[in-house]
Amino acid sequence: MQLEGVLHIPLSCYAYALGEHTLVIRLRAGKNQIKESRLFYGDRVCVNDPVDVTEVEMERIAEDGLFEYYEAKIRDSYTRVCYYFSLDDGNNRIYYGEYGFSGEIPTNRTHFFQFPYIRREDIPAIPPWAKEMVMYHIFPDSFASGKRFLRDEKKCITENGKVYKSTHGGTLRGIIENVDYLKDLGVNCVYLNPVFAAESCHKYDTINYFEVDPCFGTKEELRELSGELHKNGIRLILDGVFNHCGAQFDGFVDVREKEEKSGYKNWFYEMPFPVSYETPPNYEAFAYVKEMPKLNTGALEVADYFAKVGVFWIQYADIDGWRLDVANEINHEFWRKFRREVRKVKEDALLIGEIWENAQIWLLGDQFDSTMNYTFMSLCQEFFGEKRISVEEFDRKVNAMLLRYPYPVSLAQMNFLDTHDVPRFFSCCNKDKASFQAAVFFLMTCPGAPSVFYGDEALIPGKEEEEYRAPMPWGERVPSMEEYFKKCIKMRRSLPALTRGNFRSVIVDNEKMVYGFTRKCPEQEVLVLLQLSQEKQKVVLPERFKDRLCDWEKGEKVTGREVELSAMEGKVFVLVNP
Structure with missing residues (x-):
């Protein structure tokens, strides 16, 4: 197991809150380096010592050629969370916490990663309509x-x-x-x-x-x-x-006329006097454009x-x-x-x-x-x-x-x-x-x-x-x-899955030039297929899609797990019960 590829950063895109009692925890590992990653988490102010922990298996969600990424979503009643990871490559199990790697299960909570408190104001308040x-x-x-x-x-x-x-x-x-x-x-x-x-x-x-x-x-x-x-x-x-x-903005006009006596002299980032309205100007401007003095x-x-x-x-x-x-x-x-x-x-x-x-x-x-x-x-x-x-x-x-x-x-x-x-x-x-x-x-x-x-x-x-x-x-x-x-x-x-669903790659086929991924939210899952070759292609899907697809555009259910795509065609299928 190459430990140099393993990474977790608390309070970042690797550990963030979705709500007051919900966290998303991510882990990076080298590609093909681990068979399984598990997350152990508990209340960081738990009265018991060692702290009581809950164990969950992490989902492998993506890879970028060099690394694989794992994710777990945890929900609990407490708002102070400590946690560590176990990594298994099929031969060895390593534990990963705030102080690095160990062959032994950490028991001292100070050696765990920490999410000190899920504060309401730290949960991004993105307007719900933005993703729609x-x-x-x-x-x-x-x-x-x-x-x-x-x-x-x-x-x-x-x-x-x-x-x-x-x-x-x-x-x-x-x-x-x-x-x-x-x-x-x-x-x-x-x-x-x-x-x-x-x-x-x-x-x-x-x-x-x-x-x-x-x-x-x-x-x-x-x-x-x-x-x-x-x-x-x-x-x-x-x-x-x-x-x-702009150069005709009243504040800039005033500074050019009155220089040190202008009430706007502090409105501009760097404004030496006398002002040289030339190309390039002697004052700070957007992309050196004299008509756009920097504020x-x-x-x-x-x-x-x-x-x-x-x-x-x-x-x-x-x-x-x-x-x-x-x-x-x-x-x-x-x-x-x-x-x-x-x-x-x-x-x-x-x-x-x-x-x-x-x-x-x-x-x-x-x-x-x-x-x-x-x-x-x-x-x-x-x-x-x-x-x-x-x-x-x-x-x-x-x-x-x-x-x-x-x-x-x-x-x-x-x-x-x-x-x-x-x-x-x-x-x-x-x-x-x-x-x-x-x-x-x-x-x-x-x-x-x-x-x-x-x-x-x-x-x-x-x-x-x-x-x-x-x-x-x-x-x-x-x-x-x-x-x-x-x-x-x-x-x-x-x-709904296209506006707020997760993203998981399903088919990545260089030879047929076919790309497929799913988008899934609580009420719906869709399969998106896109093929970029100049010929028709038959695409054989993973077993879990067998008899479960409905063509969104045609409203027709797909029998089996094979679909045909025309040249340069994209299709969306809604998953239904078999």
Whole structure:
């Protein structure tokens, strides 16, 4: 047994609370190194000595090529837990606790791993609707200016000495007039890129955080949009850009004019005087862009200001949450305050951080509920788009991604194939419709909240920014793709196992290019099959699926344990009693 591969970290994604009396405990071991792992746990303040322990067998839940992962879910009446593991490789049994490995059963509770107390506030309070979400992501300038219509014209508006621009002429009124389109598609949440007053077309250089950009409309129209969406069962998330502001933001204008005498001099992260408004600037800015000076989010007055912004739009327009730009470059205490203030006015407001890498430190329950899952996008690009990794490697990477956080957090991750910042996934697939559809199918069946970028259902291509932010092609819609999206979204929303079920790999076949996994929640289990070869394939399933499958789409029961999949086809089967 290679002990160097064994790992457990208390109070992490290896040990977390689901409720006041429920813990999930995970263990990592080297691949093919152990036959069995068992968990022994008890009340860490038990009056008996040695402590009374309960023994449970751990389930092998995943492997990533190097390691295997085991998990046990424990429920008991006490809230202070101590525990250790036994590992058996068929020849030897080793015990693993806080002080390392031993051939003897530990009896001193101080040698056990500890979960000191299951505190209510340490249980992530993720809004329940987050995992039920199917998001439609809209770049406002590019979507619509009327019902199934986009004027596609440049705008340049000057008001009170400020300049506002747009490229394609999209408006909030245009979105309002197409809410029926969104409802028909089946989505239940809309995320808008920035809509606040800003000079650029992308609106990530905010001038006024309390006003809607005049190119898009008015704040009254934003409130109307929110109301219209809510009437149709669709929530609304806005984009908050608090890492930096625009060059026309009053605070930055004041600092440039008054320098040391400005009341805003502490609002900016690094602002030497005199200010050199050149390229590159002599002050800290987002990505060295002079038009986007970096805000000092560690300053109390800045945190107070943006907490008020977060609260204002919830109270004024009844929005349902925030997607938070460049979240990983902002002070952690800023985010804690923002969360506290926002949750005071809307308990189930959803906070999604834009973080491209491992975001564990932001997902401890005190900052964000979710982050944008760029790992998901990258894996789909490698597998469905570029086709440069095998089914086996894809499975390993998917499992590693899902094990990165406590599972309730993984269920709320914002999964997507493309966004306003990256090439269109249809182009990543070399405009191969079948590969694109396979990726959409996986998007809708994988754990996490799926997000569809506007126009993906119309097969918008594009590898450059002006291409992947192209106008919505209302006059060139693709009915077959719209119907495919509708079917997949309906499937996602109608099967509880797809929104909140666990994930277990079942079939990983490189030769036939077949991938199968189950999603299981208390009331339902489904089998998801996806085959990526160019030929029909007969798939022989494990014995436990014999006579237990019902094709979700056709409503037909499968006899035996063999199913046939067409080329590049994905199917979902609901498990029923034999």
